[in-house]
Every structure is written in C-alpha cells, then in structure tokens.
Amino acid sequence: MSRVTIKDIARKLNVSATTVSNALNGKPGVGKSARKEIQDLARAMGYQPNYFAKGLVSRQSYAIGLVITNITDPFYPELALGVQEKAGEFGYSTMLFNTNHNQESQETIIRMLGAKGVDGVILSTVRQDDPAIDLLDEMEMPYVLVNRMILNPRKAGHIDSVTLDNYSGSHQAATHLCRLGHTRIAVIAGDMDASTAITRTSGAVDAFKEWGVSIPDNWFVDCGYTKDRAFTAAQKIFTCSAPRPTAILAQDDNMALGVREAAYAAGLRIPEDLALVGFNDISFASLIGIELTTIRQDQHHMGMTCAEILIKKLQDPKRRGLCNNVLIQTELVIRKSCGFYPDGYT
Amino acid sequence: MSRVTIKDIARKLNVSATTVSNALNGKPGVGKSARKEIQDLARAMGYQPNYFAKGLVSRQSYAIGLVITNITDPFYPELALGVQEKAGEFGYSTMLFNTNHNQESQETIIRMLGAKGVDGVILSTVRQDDPAIDLLDEMEMPYVLVNRMILNPRKAGHIDSVTLDNYSGSHQAATHLCRLGHTRIAVIAGDMDASTAITRTSGAVDAFKEWGVSIPDNWFVDCGYTKDRAFTAAQKIFTCSAPRPTAILAQDDNMALGVREAAYAAGLRIPEDLALVGFNDISFASLIGIELTTIRQDQHHMGMTCAEILIKKLQDPKRRGLCNNVLIQTELVIRKSCGFYPDGYT
DNA sequence: CTTTTTTAGTTTAACGTTAAAGTTGATTCT
DNA sequence: AGAATCAACTTTAACGTTAAACTAAAAAAG
Numbered sequence: 210m211s212r213v214t215i216k217d218i219a220r221k222l223n224v225s226a227t228t229v230s231n232a233l234n235g236k237p238g239v240g241k242s243a244r245k246e247i248q249d250l251a252r253a254m255g256y257q258p259n260y261f262a263k264g265l266v267s268r269q270s271y272a273i274g275l276v277i278t279n280i281t282d283p284f285y286p287e288l289a290l291g292v293q294e295k296a297g298e299f300g301y302s303t304m305l306f307n308t309n310h311n312q313e314s315q316e317t318i319i320r321m322l323g324a325k326g327v328d329g330v331i332l333s334t335v336r337q338d339d340p341a342i343d344l345l346d347e348m349e350m351p352y353v354l355v356n357r358m359i360l361n362p363r364k365a366g367h368i369d370s371v372t373l374d375n376y377s378g379s380h381q382a383a384t385h386l387c388r389l390g391h392t393r394i395a396v397i398a399g400d401m402d403a404s405t406a407i408t409r410t411s412g413a414v415d416a417f418k419e420w421g422v423s424i425p426d427n428w429f430v431d432c433g434y435t436k437d438r439a440f441t442a443a444q445k446i447f448t449c450s451a452p453r454p455t456a457i458l459a460q461d462d463n464m465a466l467g468v469r470e471a472a473y474a475a476g477l478r479i480p481e482d483l484a485l486v487g488f489n490d491i492s493f494a495s496l497i498g499i500e501l502t503t504i505r506q507d508q509h510h511m512g513m514t515c516a517e518i519l520i521k522k523l524q525d526p527k528r529r530g531l532c533n534n535v536l537i538q539t540e541l542v543i544r545k546s547c548g549f550y551p552d553g554y555t
Numbered sequence: 556m557s558r559v560t561i562k563d564i565a566r567k568l569n570v571s572a573t574t575v576s577n578a579l580n581g582k583p584g585v586g587k588s589a590r591k592e593i594q595d596l597a598r599a600m601g602y603q604p605n606y607f608a609k610g611l612v613s614r615q616s617y618a619i620g621l622v623i624t625n626i627t628d629p630f631y632p633e634l635a636l637g638v639q640e641k642a643g644e645f646g647y648s649t650m651l652f653n654t655n656h657n658q659e660s661q662e663t664i665i666r667m668l669g670a671k672g673v674d675g676v677i678l679s680t681v682r683q684d685d686p687a688i689d690l691l692d693e694m695e696m697p698y699v700l701v702n703r704m705i706l707n708p709r710k711a712g713h714i715d716s717v718t719l720d721n722y723s724g725s726h727q728a729a730t731h732l733c734r735l736g737h738t739r740i741a742v743i744a745g746d747m748d749a750s751t752a753i754t755r756t757s758g759a760v761d762a763f764k765e766w767g768v769s770i771p772d773n774w775f776v777d778c779g780y781t782k783d784r785a786f787t788a789a790q791k792i793f794t795c796s797a798p799r800p801t802a803i804l805a806q807d808d809n810m811a812l813g814v815r816e817a818a819y820a821a822g823l824r825i826p827e828d829l830a831l832v833g834f835n836d837i838s839f840a841s842l843i844g845i846e847l848t849t850i851r852q853d854q855h856h857m858g859m860t861c862a863e864i865l866i867k868k869l870q871d872p873k874r875r876g877l878c879n880n881v882l883i884q885t886e887l888v889i890r891k892s893c894g895f896y897p898d899g900y901t
Numbered sequence: 902c903t904t905t906t907t908t909a910g911t912t913t914a915a916c917g918t919t920a921a922a923g924t925t926g927a928t929t930c931t
Numbered sequence: 932a933g934a935a936t937c938a939a940c941t942t943t944a945a946c947g948t949t950a951a952a953c954t955a956a957a958a959a960a961g
Contacts, residue, residue, distance in 0.1 A: 262947030264607035498844030608917030
C-alpha cells in the first residue's frame with residue numbers, strides 16, 4: 210500500500226521534500242512550472258500521503274467517532290448514515306461503535322477512540338450524569354450529544370446536543386388520543402433516566418392536563434426502550450387493570466410493536482379495542498397490517514446536523530465557546546392504529 | 556488528548572525511551588523492578604500510546620474497513636454488528652462506509668480506506684467483475700467478500716468469501732411452494748449480476764425441475780434488490796398475466812414486502828389468493844400481520860465469520876496463500892404467508 | 902546602481918514510537 | 932583466571948510529513 214513517498218518524488222525531480230509537500234498542499238513558495246511538474250508526477254506515481262505521518266505532525270485524524278447503543282435498533286441506521294454522509298462531505302470518516310447499553314464498554318470505547326486519535330465524538334443516548342461525559346471532558350475531546358440532552362442546567366450550558374422536540378412530539382401524540390375521545394390512556398415510557406423519556410412524559414402529562422384526563426399511577430410504566438419489555442408491561446396492564454385502558458401511548462415504535470403483540474395475544478383488536486400510538490416512525494410502521502400512528506422524526510437530518518456541528522467546531526476554534534442545542538421538529542403521522550383516518554387516507 | 560509520551564515517562568525515571576517502550580510492550584531486556592516501576596508510572600500518568608507514531612513505524616492501523624451499500628437496508632445492521640464485535644475481540648476497530656450502490660463512490664471509498672491505512676477490507680455486495688476487486692488487488696490490500704462471491708473460476712480460487720448457501724436456501728423455498736401444490740410460481744429475482752441472485756435463481760429452477768413445474772420466461776423478473784422495484788414488478792405481473800401466478804418467490808424480504816403491498820393493492824389476499832416466500836428473515840418478517848415465510852440466515856454469524864477470516868489472515872502471513880469460501884447454512888422459516896402452518900404454529 | 906523586498910527554493914528539526922546495533926557490568930563456563 | 936555469555940540497559944536512526952528557519956538569486960524601489 211501507498212509505497213510512494215514525498216521523498217521518492219523529491220528525488221526524481223531533484224527538489225527537496227518540503228517543496229514537494231508545499232506543491233501538493235497548495236502552499237506558496239513553489240514556482241508555477243515546478244508545482245505542475247510535481248503534481249503531475251505525484252499523480253503518475255500514484256502518490257498517497259501517509260495518514261500516520263500526517264496525523265503525527267498535524268495531530269488531526271480527520272476521523273470522528275459515533276457511539277451508539279446498537280446499530281440493529283432501527284432507530285440508528287438512518288442516523289448513522291446521516292452522520293457519515295455529512296462527515297464525508299467535510300472529508301472526515303466515521304468510526305461506529307456499539308455500547309450495547311453497557312456503561313463499562315462505553316467508557317472503554319471512548320478511551321479507545323481517544324487512543325485512535327479521533328478528532329471528536331458524537332455520543333448518542335447518554336444518561337443524565339453519564340460518566341462518559343466527564344470522561345470526554347477530562348480527555349478534552351470535543352463532542353456532541355445526539356438523541357439525548359443533559360437537563361441539569363449547570364452542565365447543559367456548554368454541552369452541544371441535537372435532539373428531537375420530544376416535548377411537543379409527545380404532546381401531539383397525547384393530544385391526538387384525547388381528541389379522539391380517549392380518557393383511559395396508559396403510557397409505556399422508555400427509560401426514565403433518559404432525557405427523551407423524561408421530556409416525552411412531560412409533554413404527554415401536560416396534554417392530559419389540558420384535556421382534563423387523569424391517569425392512575427400504575428398506567429405510567431417506566432420500562433426501558435425495548436420491544437420485549439414493552440410486551441411484558443402491556444401484558445401486565447391488560448391482565449391487571451379493570452377497566453382496561455382504551456389507548457396506549459408508547460414512547461417508541463419498537464415498544465409499540467411489543468404492545469401490539471401483547472394486545473393481539475390478549476385478544477384485543479387494534480384499533481377497535483385499543484388505540485396505539487408510537488414514536489419515531491421507523492420504516493416498518495407504515496406496512497399494511499401495521500399502520501402505526503406515530504411521531505415522525507428525521508433521523509437522517511439529525512445525523513447530518515450533529516456531524517455538522519461537531520466538525521465546524523473542530524475546524525473553527527472560535528466556535529469552541531458556543532453551545533448549540535438543536536431541537537428537531539416532529540410530525541404526527543396518522544395511520545390506522547388509532548382508528549381515525551384523515552381524508553384521503555384509506 | 557494523550558499528551559503524556561514515552562519520553563515523559565523516561566525522563567521522570569531516568570531511563571531511555573526504548574526501555575520504557577520495551578517495558579510497556581512486554582519485551583525482554585528490562586529488569587523486573589524497573590518494569591514494574593515504569594508500568595505503574597505509565598498508568599498513574601495516564602499514558603496512552605500515540606496511534607499515529609505507532610502506525611508510522613509498524614505500518615499497522617488495527618483498523619479494518621467495512622464497505623456496504625447502505626446501512627439502512629435491514630440486511631446490514633446485524634452483519635455490521637457481527638463484524639465489529641469480532642474485530643473488537645481482536646483489538647481491531649471498524650470503519651463503516653456506504654456506497655449507495657454507486658460504483659464510483661465505492662472506488663473512492665476504497666482508495667480512502669487505503670489512504671487511511673486500514674489493514675484490510677470487508678467488501679459486501681460486489682458485482683461479478685467488479686472493478687473494486689481489481690483495485691484492491693492492485694493496492695495489495697487484503698480483503699474478504701461477504702454476501703457475494705466471485706463465480707468466475709479463474710478468479711474465485713484466491714478470493715475469500717463468506718456467503719449464504721443461497722442455492723440450497725432458494726431450493727428449500729421453491730420446494731416448499733411446490734410441495735404445497737403450487738404450479739404457477741413467479742420469481743422476483745434480485746439483480747442478476749449478483750452472485751446471490753444467480754445462485755438463488757438456479758436453486759429455484761432446479762427445484763422446479765424436480766417437481767415438474769415449468770414457468771414462463773416473463774415470470775422471472777430481474778428487478779434489483781429493492782422494495783419499490785419489487786412492487787412495480789409484482790404489479791406488472793398481477794395486471795398482465797392471466798392466469799395469475801398463485802405463488803411468488805421473492806429473493807429478498809424487502810422485495811417480498813414490496814410484493815405484499817402490490818398484492819394488497821391489487822385486492823389479493825395473502826395467503827388465500829397468493830402464497831409469498833421471502834429470503835433473509837429480517838426482524839419485521841415475524842410481526843403479526845406480516846408473518847412472512849422466509850429463509851433465515853444468520854447475518855451476525857456471517858459478520859463474525861468474515862471478520863475472523865480477514866483478521867487471522869492479517870495476523871498470520873502463512874494464511875495469505877489459503878483461500879476460504881465459507882457457506883453459511885440457511886433455514887426455512889414457515890409462517891403464514893404460504894397458508895401452511897406446521898404443528899404448534901397458529 | 903545600490904538597497905530592499907520578493908520568490909523559490911533548501912536545510913534542519915520535530916512529531917512519538919520502535920528496531921537495530923552498541924555498551925556496560927555481572928555471571929557462568931572451563 | 933580469562934573467555935564467553937547474558938541481562939539490562941543506551942544510543943542512533945528510521946518511519947513520512949511538515950513547520951520554522953535559513954539562503955540565494957531575481958525583481959522592485961529609491
């Protein structure tokens with residue numbers, strides 16, 4: 210691989226290595242004809258600058274790390290793609306790592322990213338007071354959070370984040386159920402140590418208040434963002450509650466799918482016996498037979514946005530002091546799972 | 556980041572940099588007590604070896620590249636996860652790149668991987684006679700193909716690959732349809748320039764022969780591996796063919812979902828009016844209301860396998876000459892989309 | 902026409918690590 | 932006891948690139 214070095218080119222043309230370097234990097238101090246000669250020869254010889262030598266002197270890797278929980282969660286692929294595309298535009302490559310929700314491995318990964326010399330990190334799905342954040346601060350590694358923000362106002366002011374407008378998304382979803390006349394609504398919440406779940410819950414609670422809907426405590430289930438846990442939680446609600454809820458607000462489409470399976474298992478029809486709303490609009494939510502009413506978010510855009518914030522910050526030291534907290538707007542997508550079809554939708 | 560160098564440690568302990576390096580890398584020539592002292596101080600100072608300096612002298616990056624078409628295709632996340640996990644076990648990190656089916660960007664990506672000094676590449680979904688392969692050979696970059704193999708016997712002998720046993724998988728699927736009594740079967744084939752599609756088609760064709768089923772030419776559609784194209788292809792078949800096929804063999808679950816939507820749009824019920832088989836068993840194939848009969852494959856295992864082959868090859872030059880072509884076994888998963896439920900399945 | 906400035910270079914050193922060759926002084930062998 | 936071996940180091944150089952300081956000649960300025 211890349212065996213041709215700057216020195217080889219220099220030797221052939223009887224110039225110094227520095228001149229070659231300057232010529233190829235568009236720096237001044239090289240004559241017009243010599244520059245062209247050098248560039249042509251470099252191309253002809255298939256010269257590729259050595260990444261390690263460059264990194265050693267510049268202390269830049271032009272690589273960023275993207276740390277997610279698990280790429281097999283349908284929430285992430287589109288996000289990862291957005292990050293990679295935007296990073297690619299700036300000439301950065303992306304290293305993707307899965308923590309599998311494991312705190313320890315998250316720290317190991319971050320340390321490794323540091324050792325590999327990435328220029329910055331995009332960190333998804335951190336918890337409040339996550340030690341990963343302190344670690345990154347300590348390493349003086351630039352980073353941007355995505356899909357979670359730090360709510361603690363003391364920290365929040367200097368931590369960049371790109372998140373959904375979870376409050377208004379969840380408010381929209383809850384309002385939709387209330388408007389359809391539901392008054393017995395259960396909320397299957399994601400991990401309540403996550404900013405998304407906290408904010409989504411408060412959006413729903415406020416909507417319920419506005420509509421005068423009150424909900425028993427045991428219909429708020431803090432169950433963790435997985436299909437299986439949502440299945441179990443829903444099962445419990447269906448068997449233990451009389452009267453049963455007529456609607457369920459799941460804070461995530463995967464969880465909604467879990468609820469759906471539990472509902473079918475309990476002999477309930479959707480939407481006839483149970484209205485169901487999800488959150489995320491993963492690709493499969495639109496399939497015939499599923500047709501989940503949900504809150505759409507543009508993960509691709511989220512990915513692009515956080516990559517852009519990070520890289521601009523890397524490239525422009527002036528931006529270092531500024532703090533970006535971007536809220537991505539959501540959209541209510543009405544399908545069939547709540548039993549209300551808008552005009553033109555069949 | 557990683558500001559502590561070997562020299563800092565050396566200076567503090569009045570030894571040479573080489574001794575520190577040797578002590579930390581477990582090499583001989585360092586006294587027991589000195590070694591311990593060095594290791595302790597290194598830990599205390601938070602020493603992290605500089606990746607670029609190491610790479611510059613060792614010419615190893617401990618990074619591999621994984622080139623796929625698009626991570627948002629549900630086929631890939633599990634594969635990517637498997638690659639990363641296995642690579643991680645060996646201390647390698649993975650750089651993921653999406654070609655978006657674009658030949659040119661694939662070549663750009665491979666060149667960039669070369670420039671970034673990855674030690675090897677896992678390349679998915681190449682075409683027969685793909686220029687990417689020549690490029691990798693020319694760069695003398697070790698690589699393993701996954702999900703495709705090169706059928707041309709002149710080349711095949713020295714190209715590692717990990718693929719499904721597509722022939723027998725497709726044979727199983729076709730046999731299943733024939734055994735259920737179908738004789739009017741259409742095949743929606745993926746891109747016929749891909750080894751998977753070629754092999755899957757030949758497995759199906761052989762099964763049809765064995766059952767004496769003959770199929771008109773226009774019921775073999777070479778349509779490209781996407782849901783949308785499969786939708787269009789199926790639509791055409793439903794409207795143009797009389798009598799209509801009673802079963803469709805889709806060479807991919809996404810395509811099967813496209814066929815499913817087209818069938819519903821044409822007023823056909825599944826399985827009553829149309830039996831449908833997919834291929835891959837993506838996670839959504841099992842959802843209630845979809846319940847697609849399909850061929851399961853273990854992408855995670857595929858990912859692990861190809862990462863292992865690549866890295867073992869990187870680490871052991873003796874293996875360089877050997878060629879691995881691993882076939883991963885498939886399994887027929889019978890759900891409801893063909894109208895036959897085995898015992899215990901409701 | 903001398904002095905200053907500019908252009909087009911060169912030389913040196915540094916980034917952090919490690920391989921290779923050299924230097925001690927102690928230990929073992931005969 | 933003297934030679935050979937060994938252990939525990941050190942010194943030097945190299946990996947490929949670039950920043951910084953230098954030089955020589957040409958061009959511009961006075």
